[in-house]
Amino acid sequence: MNIKFDIEGGNFSSAGLASSEVKRLLKQLNIDIKTIKRLVVAMYEAEVNIVAHAYQGEADVEINEDHIKVVFTDHGPGIDDIDLAMQKGYSTASEQVREMGFGAGMGLPNIKSHADKLNITSEVGKGTRVEIICYLNA
Amino acid sequence: MTIEEIKNKLDLSVFSGQDGLSKTATGGYVSDLLSDVMGNAKEGQVWITLQTHKNIMAIASLKDIAAIIIVKDLQPSEETIEFSNKENIPLLSTSKSAFEITGQLYETFMFAKSTQEND
Ligand SMILES: Nc1ncnc2c1ncn2[C@@H]1O[C@H](COP(=O)(O)OP(=O)(O)OP(=O)(O)O)[C@@H](O)[C@H]1O
Numbered sequence: 001m002n003i004k005f006d007i008e009g010g011n012f013s014s015a016g017l018a019s020s021e022v023k024r025l026l027k028q029l030n031i032d033i034k035t036i037k038r039l040v041v042a043m044y045e046a047e048v049n050i051v052a053h054a055y056q057g058e059a060d061v062e063i064n065e066d067h068i069k070v071v072f073t074d075h076g077p078g079i080d081d082i083d084l085a086m087q088k089g090y091s092t093a094s095e096q097v098r099e100m101g102f103g104a105g106m107g108l109p110n111i112k113s114h115a116d117k118l119n120i121t122s123e124v125g126k127g128t129r130v131e132i133i134c135y136l137n138a
Numbered sequence: 139m140t141i142e143e144i145k146n147k148l149d150l151s152v153f154s155g156q157d158g159l160s161k162t163a164t165g166g167y168v169s170d171l172l173s174d175v176m177g178n179a180k181e182g183q184v185w186i187t188l189q190t191h192k193n194i195m196a197i198a199s200l201k202d203i204a205a206i207i208i209v210k211d212l213q214p215s216e217e218t219i220e221f222s223n224k225e226n227i228p229l230l231s232t233s234k235s236a237f238e239i240t241g242q243l244y245e246t247f248m249f250a251k252s253t254q255e256n257d
């Protein structure tokens with residue numbers, strides 16, 4: 001099963017909608033709750049990163065027999081040094097975004113620790129692609 | 139312990155999400171950093187924070203947080219209140235600081251635990 005969600009950069013009021021829709025759906029499908037919980041954390045962080053750091057993007061969710069794959073692609077500034085971005089505490093979030101409680105530099109580390117696979121590719125000035133995989137009953 | 143009992147013991151007022159007051163709380167988590175809560179809070183915990191915007195409800199809902207306590211009489215936005223009612227996640231208020239209310243909540247849990255053990 002494939003589902004696609006649009007994610008609007010800068011719109012914090014709808015941040016998390018894709019993640020919560022996927023959570024609802026996976027519960028309906030009786031997917032194991034531990035897997036849902038892990039995936040939801042990873043998805044939310046990737047979704048909010050598009051809202052906080054990019055202009056526009058989408059999430060493509062693929063539900064398979066033994067794993068769920070979500071690919072986030074965005075038009076945005078891209079990430080110059082992905083290893084640096086992956087470090088706990090590293091953040092380029094604006095003052096305004098930090099005031100809301102984002103910008104701890106923990107989002108990407110959260111994805112890494114909650115998903116089974118994380119693959120990031122990015123082109124500066126163009127955008128970023130974040131691929132997340134969670135295996136069922138892993 | 140239910141959220142209702144916590145509300146009474148800690149003298150909290152209720153902004154919204156009344157229908158969730160009968161839920162059981164398993165513990166607490168204190169943080170104003172949203173990705174810290176996302177990564178580390180556990181289902182059923184009571185979240186103590188000074189954040190007031192709608193994103194706290196999105197996180198509470200995704201993480202199955204039992205209730206949120208907003209400190210220092212801060213006022214949540216209209217959108218936050220709506221979300222809380224829709225999801226039946228109580229949004230509670232205290233005039234106390236995070237330090238004080240966390241201490242009280244911790245004591246309440248410890249007391250409940252010790253009386254359970256003595257039964
Ligand atoms: N989709 C993206 N487009 C551009 N830059 C990004 C994107 N995702 C992450 N980054 C960069 O990587 C940094 C680290 O991301 P991470 O999610 O770990 O922290 P954060 O978003 O800054 O804060 P937090 O997630 O804790 O609220 C960001 O500050 C930003 O510079």
Ligand SMILES: [Mg+2]
Pocket residue numbers: 045048049103106107108173
């Ligand atoms: Mg982030």
